[in-house]
Each structure stands twice: as C-alpha cells, then as structure tokens.
Amino acid sequence: MINNPGLDNTNIRAVVTDIEGTTTDINFVHKVLFPYAHDQLPEFVYTHSAQPDIEEQIAAVRDELKEPDASLDKVIETLLHWIETDQKVTPLKALQGMMWADGYQRGAFKGHLYKDVAPRLRQWAEAGKQLYVYSSGSMQAQKMLFGYSTEGDLTPLFSGYFDTHIGHKREAEAYQHIVSKLQLPADEILFLSDVVEELDAAKQAGMQTLQLVREGTQAGTEHACVTSFAEIDL
Numbered sequence: 554m555i556n557n558p559g560l561d562n563t564n565i566r567a568v569v570t571d572i573e574g575t576t577t578d579i580n581f582v583h584k585v586l587f588p589y590a591h592d593q594l595p596e597f598v599y600t601h602s603a604q605p606d607i608e609e610q611i612a613a614v615r616d617e618l619k620e621p622d623a624s625l626d627k628v629i630e631t632l633l634h635w636i637e638t639d640q641k642v643t644p645l646k647a648l649q650g651m652m653w654a655d656g657y658q659r660g661a662f663k664g665h666l667y668k669d670v671a672p673r674l675r676q677w678a679e680a681g682k683q684l685y686v687y688s689s690g691s692m693q694a695q696k697m698l699f700g701y702s703t704e705g706d707l708t709p710l711f712s713g714y715f716d717t718h719i720g721h722k723r724e725a726e727a728y729q730h731i732v733s734k735l736q737l738p739a740d741e742i743l744f745l746s747d748v749v750e751e752l753d754a755a756k757q758a759g760m761q762t763l764q765l766v767r768e769g770t771q772a773g774t775e776h777a778c779v780t781s782f783a784e785i786d787l
C-alpha cells in the first residue's frame with residue numbers, strides 16, 4: 554500500500570509511465586543517448602536525406618523554422634542545437650529514435666532501467682493492469698529502450714505508447730487525449746513522472762499522479778511521492 558495521502562490505489566486499472574527520471578536514469582538519456590545522436594546526426598541525415606521517412610522529418614524541421622528553403626546544413630545545425638538544448642521537438646525525436654534503434658541493435662548500449670522497475674511492471678501486468686508509456690522520446694525510441702533494456706525485453710508488458718504526437722507533456726490536453734484513448738475513467742489511470750509540471754497537467758485531466766523522486770530530483774510538491782517503484786503497491 555502507498556503510504557502517501559492523496560493517492561487512492563484501490564481502483565487503478567492502468568499505469569502510464571514517463572521514462573527519463575522515472576524508469577530510467579537521467580544520465581543515461583543525457584550522457585549516452587543524446588551524445589550518441591549528436592555524433593551520428595550529420596552523417597545520418599546527409600546519407601539518408603532522400604529516404605521518404607527522413608525527408609518527412611527534414612520537411613518538419615523546415616516547417617518549425619518557417620523556412621521552407623532552409624539548406625540541409627541549416628537543418629542539421631538546427632537539429633544539433635535542439636539536442637544541445639534538450640528541446641522536445643517532434644522531428645528531432647523521430648530522428649533520434651531512428652539513430653538509437655541502430656545503436657541498440659548493434660549493442661552500442663542497452664536501455665537503462667532502475668532495478669525496481671521491471672519486477673513491478675511484471676507484477677502489475679500479471680495483475681491485469683494495462684501499462685503504457687508516455688515520453689517525449691518517439692514511440693520507436695520507447696519501444697527500443699524497453700525492448701533492449703538492461704532487464705531484457707519488456708515490450709510484451711505494454712499495451713501502448715504515447716509520444717509528442719498526442720501533445721506536449723506539460724499540457725493537460727495531452728492527458729485528456731490519453732484518457733480518451735484508454736477508454737477508462739481518468740481517476741482509474743495512474744501517471745508516474747519525476748516532473749511536477751507533467752504531474753500537474755495529468756492531474757488537471759483527472760488522472761491520479763505519483764511523483765518519482767530519484768537521486769537528483771526535487772521533491773516536495775502536492776503530489777504523492779515515492780523514491781522507487783518498490784514502494785508502489787497497486
């Protein structure tokens with residue numbers, strides 16, 4: 554049982570989890586994944602720029618810039634700047650997912666999961682809870698992280714994945730869309746995240762919320778909080 558007031562865990566039927574800072578060490582994302590994409594990006598974009606799925610992302614970057622004729626060099630420079638400043642822009646996230654897929658498949662890294670995460674996810678799935686991911690990383694990136702994780706392939710546990718196509722993580726509307734997709738009452742859905750603004754937005758949409766306070770995360774909000782998935786009994 555969760556000892557935190559404010560969380561009713563009696564009727565949770567679905568869990569939606571963030572990744573970075575919640576299931577996964579922020580350092581893995583910032584010190585392994587982002588630098589890998591930064592290193593690979595210029596060659597990856599130049600080499601594959603005529604491929605339809607890459608062309609689509611290049612066009613989306615030009616749209617963001619409102620410069621339909623921006624050169625490929627300008628597009629690449631923009632993407633690198635977005636990585637350096639951790640901007641959650643959808644075409645960047647799509648391209649990162651494609652580059653990381655290659656890295657996972659080649660064994661360059663495995664998706665980091667805190668040790669407390671996989672046992673709880675397995676237990677909740679066995680108990681009939683529906684499990685979903687909501688991350689700014691693309692759906693492909695999410696599937697690769699859980700598919701090639703330090704705890705093995707966990708993708709069979711998940712019922713679905715949401716990324717920035719559903720909306721931005723600090724906006725209540727995104728969570729309202731997730732609630733409609735899940736076809737469950739909002740208060741039967743638990744959202745897990747380390748970021749208060751995301752939890753605030755989920756709460757506005759009627760979801761229950763729980764903050765993960767991992768090492769380095771700021772605690773002390775109105776949201777119930779735990780330091781590990783082991784403390785979450787559903």
Ligand SMILES: CSCCC(=O)C(=O)COP(=O)(O)O
Pocket residue numbers: 571572573574582586641646649687688689690691694695698722
């Ligand atoms: C899917 S792993 C990479 C995560 C990522 O790209 C990112 O920007 C982190 O976003 P989150 O919403 O999980 O904090």
Ligand SMILES: [Mg+2]
Pocket residue numbers: 571572573574575746747748
């Ligand atoms: Mg996070």
